[in-house]
Amino acid sequence: MEVQTITSLTFLFIAVIVGQAALPPEIYWKRMLPDVDMPPAVMNSLPTTGQDYVDYANAREAQEAAGIGHTHVHVNPVQGVGVHSRRAGRGHTDVDVNALNGVGVDTAKEGKGGAKVGVNMMKGVEVNAGTKQKPVYVHVHPGFNPFDYRYPHKGQAQNNDPGRSLFFLEKDMKPRHLMSLHFTKTTNAATFLPRDVAKSLPFSSSKLSAILKEFLVEPNTEEAKVIEETIKGCEEKGIQGEEKYCTTSLESLIDYVKNTLGKNVKAMSTDARNVDDKVQKYTISSMGKVAGDNQAIVCHKQRYAYAVFYCHKSKGTSAYMVSLMSASGSTFKTMAICHRDTSAWNTKHLAFQVLNVKPGSVPICHFLPEDHIVWVSK
Numbered sequence: 001m002e003v004q005t006i007t008s009l010t011f012l013f014i015a016v017i018v019g020q021a022a023l024p025p026e027i028y029w030k031r032m033l034p035d036v037d038m039p040p041a042v043m044n045s046l047p048t049t050g051q052d053y054v055d056y057a058n059a060r061e062a063q064e065a066a067g068i069g070h071t072h073v074h075v076n077p078v079q080g081v082g083v084h085s086r087r088a089g090r091g092h093t094d095v096d097v098n099a100l101n102g103v104g105v106d107t108a109k110e111g112k113g114g115a116k117v118g119v120n121m122m123k124g125v126e127v128n129a130g131t132k133q134k135p136v137y138v139h140v141h142p143g144f145n146p147f148d149y150r151y152p153h154k155g156q157a158q159n160n161d162p163g164r165s166l167f168f169l170e171k172d173m174k175p176r177h178l179m180s181l182h183f184t185k186t187t188n189a190a191t192f193l194p195r196d197v198a199k200s201l202p203f204s205s206s207k208l209s210a211i212l213k214e215f216l217v218e219p220n221t222e223e224a225k226v227i228e229e230t231i232k233g234c235e236e237k238g239i240q241g242e243e244k245y246c247t248t249s250l251e252s253l254i255d256y257v258k259n260t261l262g263k264n265v266k267a268m269s270t271d272a273r274n275v276d277d278k279v280q281k282y283t284i285s286s287m288g289k290v291a292g293d294n295q296a297i298v299c300h301k302q303r304y305a306y307a308v309f310y311c312h313k314s315k316g317t318s319a320y321m322v323s324l325m326s327a328s329g330s331t332f333k334t335m336a337i338c339h340r341d342t343s344a345w346n347t348k349h350l351a352f353q354v355l356n357v358k359p360g361s362v363p364i365c366h367f368l369p370e371d372h373i374v375w376v377s378k
Contacts, residue, residue: 025192025250032254033265041269041299041373042250045307047191165279167351170338170363173320175284181324182279183272183334186371192307195251203248205231215305230302234310239344241315247299248308256311257297257375264378266290268321270334272370275326282324285331290376291319297375298337298368309373316341319374322367335374338365 023031026046029038165182172179193201202210208228209219217223234246243260247253257265268290290296296319299311320336342351343360351357351364368374 025194028251029254032258033263033267036265036267039267039269039373040271040273041301041371042267044186044371045191045250045301047193166367166369167354168365169355169357170340170365173284173287173322173336173338173365175286177284179282179284180279181282181367183270183275183277183367184369185272185277186301186369188301188303188371190301190304190307192250193248195249198248198252198306201248203231203234205235226303227305230304230308233302234308238312241341241344242312243314244310244312246302246308246310248306250307253299253309253311260297260313261375261377266376266378268335268374268376269372270368270370271332272334274330275332281327285323285325287320287322287336289318290321290374293318293340295319295376296337299373299375301371314339319376320365335368335372336365337368337374338363 024047026038029036029042165180168179201214205228208224208231211227211231212219212224215223215227217227238244245256247256257267294313294315294317296317297311297313298317298319299309302308302310316339318338318340320338321333322336323331323333325331340363341360342364345351345359347359349359351366352359355364357364
């Protein structure tokens, strides 16, 4: 009966259509950038459901007062979808789906341990099964962002480090050059909030406690650490020669780009939808520069409860569109960024370990995964 109740309420949520006062993000894009094709990195960050708050908790207090427990469903742009069912003296079943914590299932009987399964963008896959006295944890970590040049890479570079294979020297940017690359599938499922909703939420390290409470995240957890790092990364001053800005909605992203580059722009991102998620041999079949020194804005999607992009424009940076061919003959296009001056990067950054070079010694390039955007003037 409990499962049937959850299923019925879930379908009820799916059937709800809530009107929006603000323009949907994709409509705002079409109005502001009518001649600009939407790149995969943006399309993958568009919301797929209504974003107003819906709460089926009217009978909750009455159910609890009667001693029979309760069933509660909430739909919220920040907290996502939650179905929580309790039966007095019998335990509980919780199902939560949101961009920060992914999918979580938590079930337990009264007074006895329980089982938890979580799949999310920061911990990957987490399983906790057993009694209260003897929990068992299994973690699969998807890794870190190798394209933040301010921070060191912790430990020595390993062959399985995410992003390790994407760094290369500019002198190797030439046709017929063979490279071993690993284009991973994005694990960042965060979607855009409407601008008015995003602006109503705190986004400051001084408001961290309130932010964690809003997102239902416990302090001193990995999720809390990631939220704090993302916010502080946006607040910190850029490195020498870098202009930076963090956008918390698609509308703010578009407005920032238009104010920086003008109305006549082009947006591009790597399209790796048909690329196997493994290390493969690729040959550069062709490449073309799409932006010269300090002419491109590069936006990196951050790990957060909703879509936040860290955008920056740097001196000594050029952008390329590169066509790669695999050993099987399949081809796809990817974006590459080349940095002529890396003297301001952290001396322990992953790129220096992988390429065995020193900061500022040689130009360094890297390919961009599919959840990053390159903006250029036409």
